[in-house]
Amino acid sequence: MRIPWYFQSLASAVLLSFGAVAPLHAATITFDTAISGSTSSAFDGDGDGTDDVVFSTTDPSGFNTVGPGANQNFIQEPGLEGTTELNPDLRVDFLNGAEDGVSFGFALDSDVSDPGYFASIDLYDSSGDVIGGASEVADFTTTPAGISSFPEGQVTAEFSGVASYGTFDFTSQNGRYIIDNFQGTFGSSEGIPVPAPAPLALMGLSLAGLGFSRLKNRM
Numbered sequence: 001m002r003i004p005w006y007f008q009s010l011a012s013a014v015l016l017s018f019g020a021v022a023p024l025h026a027a028t029i030t031f032d033t034a035i036s037g038s039t040s041s042a043f044d045g046d047g048d049g050t051d052d053v054v055f056s057t058t059d060p061s062g063f064n065t066v067g068p069g070a071n072q073n074f075i076q077e078p079g080l081e082g083t084t085e086l087n088p089d090l091r092v093d094f095l096n097g098a099e100d101g102v103s104f105g106f107a108l109d110s111d112v113s114d115p116g117y118f119a120s121i122d123l124y125d126s127s128g129d130v131i132g133g134a135s136e137v138a139d140f141t142t143t144p145a146g147i148s149s150f151p152e153g154q155v156t157a158e159f160s161g162v163a164s165y166g167t168f169d170f171t172s173q174n175g176r177y178i179i180d181n182f183q184g185t186f187g188s189s190e191g192i193p194v195p196a197p198a199p200l201a202l203m204g205l206s207l208a209g210l211g212f213s214r215l216k217n218r219m
Helices: 005-017 198-218
Strands: 027-029 040-043 053-056 080-083 090-108 118-124 130-137 152-171 176-185
Antiparallel strands (some): 027 176, 118 130
């Protein structure tokens, strides 16, 4: 028995009316397009040509994009380098919101590793309420070239809800930090499937029923 083309189309319309699930992939900001001296820069993390985040600092000197060098695990220059003397030291705004969690690599301008030298991030919703955060102590790590030149680490923060922005704080011996490879679910090509309004879904079911009825009468 062959199913008429119009019934196949109606069945497809019913399935689409309930929303299609789109796969989620983490966006990644490598800061390769960062401009030294800028106090605010927008970045596209999912490669679709639309900016996803804006990183900003209140430091009038802006960001640097170099340092600490090649002998690191979590930094592949250029990164985003700045002062640790601000409060907060750095801010990220999610232009499309962020979900689930974020992570980033960092290194600190310090001659020694110490529990007092660390990086942290707090995530906020659109109302300014904290919905998550994390911190990580910097340490010297083993790299292919030996021991990392500066203490470094990776911060991973999970949260519930939708983050509107995040703030970073860094503490280092000599007052500078650098971050790289900022990742998370915040790309403009990512999203949650939206169910169709109830009337549309019911109309799809009605049309499908009509298709079944016509098919039965022809059998």
